[in-house]
Amino acid sequence: MSVQGTILVLDGVSTNRIMLKVQLTAAWYHVVQGEKLEGLQALVRRTQPDLVLTAQTLPDGTAADVKNAIATVPGLEDVPIVAVAAQNDRDARLRALKDGLDDVLTHPFKDTLLLARIRSLLRARAVTQDLQASNSSQPIGFGEPAPSIIRPPKAAQVSILTHAVQTGVLWHKALREQRQYSLSWHLQSNLQSVLSGAVPDAVIVELGTHPSDLNILADLRSRSITRNTVLIGVMQDNDTLQASEALDRGADAVCLGGFCTQEILLRLDNQIARKARLDHLRVSLRKGIAESWIDPLTGLHNRRFAMRALDQIARESARTGRGFSVMLADLDHFKAINDDHGHASGDHVLTQAAERMRGALGSRGFVARIGGEEFMIGMPDVSPTQAKQMAETLCSSICSTPFRLSNEGRQVDVTVSIGLKMSQPSLPAQDCVSSYVETLIDSADKALYAAKKAGRNQVRIRQNAA
Known part of the structure; x- marks a missing residue:
């Protein structure tokens, strides 16, 4: 039998508990029963109910006492609690709502209303649990x-x-x-x-x-x-x-x-x-x-975003047949900036480099910081000529004007080396896109190494994936 959830029924009158159990079991809920407030916390810890139906008055307490007791049990603070009243007493209903109970049902009530209210409250709790789980499972870098x-x-x-x-x-x-x-x-x-x-x-x-x-x-x-x-x-x-x-x-x-x-x-x-x-x-x-998805220092996208974005660009390219490019850019002699001027100045240079490259690229693709002084640029729907021109524009945006340092009035010249790789005319099937993107990145990295070896401050293009 499929069980939709666990419901705790609290009532000092056994016939009331039995009637509710019959109604709820017929709707495929698992029913747990209790008679009084004493021992309630141990009971809910053991059974982990999804909802509680409690008589307004128990032998040793009230529905409000039930809510207060369950609210102290970790993980069950948001369990819906519905009071069941013996008669249609509006004052009692208002008191229960004032005490923070989720609802009040009055005997005699039909199965349809009882079950509809339960479904509504369980849906609401499921939303809360999903949001709490999503927030609590956030990896490092997520919001508090x-x-x-x-x-x-x-x-x-x-x-x-x-x-x-x-x-x-x-x-x-x-x-x-x-x-x-x-x-x-x-x-x-x-x-x-x-x-x-x-x-x-x-x-x-x-x-x-x-x-x-x-x-x-x-x-x-x-x-x-x-x-x-x-x-x-x-x-x-x-x-x-x-x-x-x-x-x-x-x-x-x-x-x-x-x-x-x-x-x-x-x-x-x-x-x-x-x-x-x-x-x-x-x-x-x-x-x-x-x-x-964001690098906290520069405000650029990070490596995680870059890999996802490249994957999407490659899949779209495989669908349309239009080419795209991958570039890796590395600031030249960046370690010397940190050593000579301090890490604060180095961070200042990185943020300015990010601004310059983002401004040069505009909306034609993305630029992401993927390492200390290393950046990745992806451009969809682009020809080899257009990609090369953009790479040279990015290179010029860095070297054309000295960078301000964190110390007032001081400046330093900075250059960048860029490795470029274009996608191949014949693109792989959709299920091979991810490995293909990794190959392109590896080729762009080899082109970047070639630019460094050739004297830096230049663009090199990798002509094949070997």
Whole structure:
């Protein structure tokens, strides 16, 4: 039997646990049971649940105590916790949301709503885990992992979508009087007004009986600009089937029984805080990925990027039949600059050399720093004549003007040697591209050695791959 995840059911009443186990097992979840708060931390360490369903009141504690206890267990801080209430008590639901629980379900509830809420919460947790794993597995050179506490923006952008103008005005007024959100409201018939403005952190959607209401949720969740926006549905009745459908269409939460200002505010606070943490993880991950391709001293791309870029250039060349070039450039007598003027001056020369070569090449290819004073240049869609002219231009950009040193007013002349290799007219099959690129780089390296041996400050072209 396929098991979709582990769910911990906590309840002091055995019949309640049994009923939930039957419902969840039928949906292919693995169910672990517990009766009370005592021993809970050892239980969750052993079972590693993906979600917790707990009675609001246990023999020795409350659902809030459950959340606090599990939050101290490493690796389980983000486990969704849902309270199960014995009756439809709005005050109890509000208290649970205020305590930070992810949701509250009220007996009796249908399987469809229970399972839809579980699916929604597990999807949300999977996103969190993926981002945390990606950040924690970053190699050296990536950005720092996100701090444990990330505060949401002071003025979150919240949009309200309703069927009628009067409803939108009332909801807007109720939220504006309670919080300093940056609020806007729109008719559902004018969804474009939401999509064309500032990207909202959260959207509150009125859910009626029309199928288009649910389609709006799916639409917002599928668009790139609102993919990570918090979506909260508000229903006038207690239609659990529609609520289940809303959750499966992408809603982060559904408020049953009409618009309740306190409940909306609590759900906004909880969901926007979670979104802020995830946004921070995304920024950290994007920054880390970008930094992994960049040489920190010169700002040029690094060897890792250069090898990936050359591979892509070669594959495109194999597809189109148009040639490309590989160059290796090495600053001449660079060790003497470090020895005579210090490493700070040497670093200053490297950054200027990078600027000059990047300026000379422009958008016609890439230049990367692949070693101490060694650079790689790749040019796609280029003829041998064009490649040679560019190599000579790069050489001239270095030697034409003296380099400033870190000491004020001092300058030094610098030259560069360049080895050039063009791709062959007949290119290899796609599955042999990587080894072919390595061969070209080796040939460019031999050409660079020849330029050094011939007196430096010049370009040499390798005519074959031997």
